[in-house]
Amino acid sequence: MAQPVDKYAxxxxxxxxxLFAQVTQDIRFHDYLKGCYECGICVAACPSARFYDFSPRKxxxxxxxEDVELVYQQMNEDVWxxxxxxxxxxxxRGNSPGGMITILREVAxxxxxxxxxxxLEGYGRVVYKIMSTGTQVSPDMLQPDAFPDWGPDVxxxxxxxxxxxxALPPETLHTTELAWDVDEKTITELYLIWHMTGVLxxxxxxxxxxxxxxxxVMEETLEEHGYSV
Amino acid sequence: MANEVTVPITSVTRGTIPQRVxxxxxxxxxxxxxxxxxxxxxxQGEWIVQRVPDDAVEVMTKYGRTKHxxxxxxxxxKSCGQCGHIPGYSTSIFWLHRKLGMQYTDPKDQTSCxxxxxxxxxxxxxxxxxxxxxxxxxxxxxxxxxxxxxxxTSYGHxxxxxxxxxxxxxxxxxxxxxxxxxxxxxxxPEEIVHYSEWVHAMRFEIxxxxxxxxxxxxxxxxxxxxxxxxxxxxxxxxxxxxxxxRTAIVSAVxxxxxxxxxxxxxxxxxxGFGFRHILVQRDFTRSFATxxxxxxxxxxxxxxxxxxxxxxxxTTLDKSQFAARAHGRNVGIPVMSEAQFAALxxxxxxxxxxxxxxxxxxxxxxLEKMGIDWQARWAEFQEDLERLRRxxxxxxxxxxxxxx
Numbered sequence: 001m002a003q004p005v006d007k008y009a010x011x012x013x014x015x016x017x018x019l020f021a022q023v024t025q026d027i028r029f030h031d032y033l034k035g036c037y038e039c040g041i042c043v044a045a046c047p048s049a050r051f052y053d054f055s056p057r058k059x060x061x062x063x064x065x066e067d068v069e070l071v072y073q074q075m076n077e078d079v080w081x082x083x084x085x086x087x088x089x090x091x092x093r094g095n096s097p098g099g100m101i102t103i104l105r106e107v108a109x110x111x112x113x114x115x116x117x118x119x120l121e122g123y124g125r126v127v128y129k130i131m132s133t134g135t136q137v138s139p140d141m142l143q144p145d146a147f148p149d150w151g152p153d154v155x156x157x158x159x160x161x162x163x164x165x166x167a168l169p170p171e172t173l174h175t176t177e178l179a180w181d182v183d184e185k186t187i188t189e190l191y192l193i194w195h196m197t198g199v200l201x202x203x204x205x206x207x208x209x210x211x212x213x214x215x216x217v218m219e220e221t222l223e224e225h226g227y228s229v
Numbered sequence: 230m231a232n233e234v235t236v237p238i239t240s241v242t243r244g245t246i247p248q249r250v251x252x253x254x255x256x257x258x259x260x261x262x263x264x265x266x267x268x269x270x271x272x273q274g275e276w277i278v279q280r281v282p283d284d285a286v287e288v289m290t291k292y293g294r295t296k297h298x299x300x301x302x303x304x305x306x307k308s309c310g311q312c313g314h315i316p317g318y319s320t321s322i323f324w325l326h327r328k329l330g331m332q333y334t335d336p337k338d339q340t341s342c343x344x345x346x347x348x349x350x351x352x353x354x355x356x357x358x359x360x361x362x363x364x365x366x367x368x369x370x371x372x373x374x375x376x377x378x379x380x381x382t383s384y385g386h387x388x389x390x391x392x393x394x395x396x397x398x399x400x401x402x403x404x405x406x407x408x409x410x411x412x413x414x415x416x417x418p419e420e421i422v423h424y425s426e427w428v429h430a431m432r433f434e435i436x437x438x439x440x441x442x443x444x445x446x447x448x449x450x451x452x453x454x455x456x457x458x459x460x461x462x463x464x465x466x467x468x469x470x471x472x473x474x475r476t477a478i479v480s481a482v483x484x485x486x487x488x489x490x491x492x493x494x495x496x497x498x499x500x501g502f503g504f505r506h507i508l509v510q511r512d513f514t515r516s517f518a519t520x521x522x523x524x525x526x527x528x529x530x531x532x533x534x535x536x537x538x539x540x541x542x543x544t545t546l547d548k549s550q551f552a553a554r555a556h557g558r559n560v561g562i563p564v565m566s567e568a569q570f571a572a573l574x575x576x577x578x579x580x581x582x583x584x585x586x587x588x589x590x591x592x593x594x595x596l597e598k599m600g601i602d603w604q605a606r607w608a609e610f611q612e613d614l615e616r617l618r619r620x621x622x623x624x625x626x627x628x629x630x631x632x633x
Contacts, residue, residue, distance in 0.1 A: 026355070027355060027393070027397045027399065027400060028355060028393060031392070031393070031396065045497070047498060047499045047501060047503075047517050047521070048503075048513070050517070050521070051513050051516065051517060052513075080505070083499060083501070083502070083503040083504070083506065083513075084348035084349075084503070084504050085454040085455070085458065085499035085502070085503075086385070086454055086455065086458045086459040087454060087458055087497070087498075087499055089458050089459060089461065090458065099389075102347075102348070102351060105350075105351035106351040106353075106354060108351070109350070109351045109352055110354075116351075119350075119505070120350050120352070120505075120509075121509070122508075122509045123349070123350055123505065123508060123509050126346060126349070126350070126508060127346065127350060127352055130309075130341060130343055130345075130346045134340035134341060135309040135312070135313065135340070135341045136309045136310075136313075136341050136343065136345050136346050137309040137310045137312075137313035137314055137345070138309075138313050139313050139314070139316075141313070141314075142313075142314060147548070149511060149515065149551065149552040150548040150551055150552075150589060151548075151551030151552075151589055153551075153587075153588075153589045156586075157587060163614055163617055163618065164586070164587075164614075165316075166617050166623065166624050166625065167581070167610070167613055167614060167617060167624075167625045168316050168320060168584070168624075168625065169320055169323075169324075169581065169582070169624075169625055169626060169627045169629070169630045170319065170320055170323055170335055171335070171624070172307070172312075172335050172336075172337060173312055173316055173319065173320070174624055179307070179308075179309040179310075179311075179312040179313035179341070180307050180309075180312045180337070180339075181337050182337055182339070182340060183337045183338050185338070186337065186338045186339065186340060186368070187340075189364055189411050190340050190361070190364070192407070192410060192411060193357055193360045193361060193364065193407060193411075194357065196360075196407050196410065197353075197354060197356040197357035197360060197403075197407070198354065198356075198357075199352065199353050199354065199357045202352055202353070202354070203352060206352070
């Protein structure tokens with residue numbers, strides 16, 4: 001059986017080095033990696049390690065050893081299993097394996113790695129919602145076909161959604177498409193942030209269709225408010 | 230025998246373990262006090278530090294430092310998961326403020342922290358996340374009210390952002406430039422405050438207004454990972470609770486209300502939310518939530534309810550039980566936030582205020598045990614809905630919420 005790293009033998013080493021350099025150049029890199037005692041406390045605390053063939057210790061060590069090949073493999077596979085709960089932050093050496101995984105994921109997205117596209121399949125509507133409305137979880141996402149394993153209550157919520165939202169005393173919560181009523185000016189400011197920090201470019205790498213829709217929505221609003229993109 | 234020595238039995242110490250005495254010493258804390266850096270940077274003209282209002286309660290945090298929790302004049306940074314899917318959570322937080330006579334504002338000039346998406350998909354970066362946080366902080370500052378964060382993930386993430394902004398001048402510059410484009414100052418709050426810290430700080434005032442006897446109610450507590458693991462030093466600890474070895478958050482409220490806190494072995498485990506998993510890989514979420522949390526609680530403590538203080542934890546622990554029940558697993562514990570539980574204890578309506586019809590696991594046996602006539606309250610709520618249907622009212626109001 002081929003060793004896992006061999007799966008990526010066709011990817012030039014220089015390309016793997018380029019991505020690894022992006023990881024080490026992140027401003028948070030040295031905040032998250034101090035060294036490793038190999039004690040395994042992070043693994044013992046990790047929920048994903050109980051469920052998957054996943055180890056925050058292996059990832060931390062691979063990055064610390066500058067094992068470019070292994071880090072490339074982990075960036076393509078392991079990192080998407082992390083729960084991002086940061087239980088691993090109890091590391092006695094002061095590492096944050098969860099934080100390091102955030103950076104690895106970010107580099108995977110920024111470079112449009114297949115793993116990132118695969119891991120985020122079916123996730124586009126969430127990205128659309130958060131980037132275009134400023135609230136990630138909206139009441140109208142509670143649809144029985146999206147959450148069949150949550151039982152019949154989801155159907156009841158979705159069938160009564162408008163009425164039940166109007167039966168909420170806080171004035172900001174009478175919404176169905178947003179979690180709360182967000183000012184248009186606030187959303188415009190959020191769009192400027194996405195533009196000025198290169199987040200829209202990241203979306204383009206993993207989902208061109210979504211990028212086009214978001215760009216249309218944002219440009220129209222920004223232009224209405226006198227901003228040129 | 231002349232050389233025989235008699236050893237008094239009391240001097241034999243083999244096999245005994247002296248009890249460890251755990252002393253907190255903020256002077257020797259393993260982390261810096263980030264607040265000192267905030268003020269140093271303010272003195273250098275780098276940013277404005279928004280002060281906690283004078284009307285505040287002092288609490289102790291993990292390394293023995295003092296944190297100030299504002300009682301009122303708070304700007305409520307809502308949670309998208311709470312407002313979207315468990316709206317009785319947010320409503321109960323507001324209701325508690327109103328009943329205690331504490332002034333607050335519920336802003337529309339607020340976005341989500343966007344951290345759920347970031348931890349799920351990484352479709353963002355440090356600069357964007359910091360800019361989103363600081364835009365919200367600036368919006369709060371403009372109102373004169375102090376940010377109170379409803380979501381545990383927003384709270385944890387904003388603490389991460391604060392550390393990054395303190396330690397990376399290039400990030401501060403980037404965010405300052407973005408804020409300038411938005412016409413806003415670079416503002417950072419003196420303390421990052423979670424709503425559950427406010428409930429903790431106000432617990433005795435809440436308990437004074439309690440209208441129910443909760444002495445027969447057994448509670449298990451799930452402390453939220455992003456509250457006490459992510460930038461751990463800000464979390465509230467109390468030497469009187471768990472010998473000071475675990476965060477006192479939520480548990481102290483339950484004790485103040487007179488209910489029983491029951492322990493269970495997997496208290497440290499996360500709920501299984503996983504950020505991306507809850508949305509697109511729920512086999513992990515369901516399994517972890519039920520096998521590692523709910524079943525352990527059920528077997529070891531058999532509680533009437535489990536309480537937590539974060540968006541994802543309530544959703545995960547509540548919604549995951551349906552599929553497990555279908556597989557005949559030992560589940561069936563109602564789940565809610567401590568804010569909803571405290572509101573119920575103070576006489577809040579279970580549907581108009583706590584909005585328990587949005588929850589999945591059957592909570593009615595709990596309400597009966599708490600002495601709440603849920604059938605009468607449900608009938609009242611159905612009448613409210615009828616009035617809305619008939620167009621007599623467009624919305625349920627705060628006045629309606631307390632009408633009898």
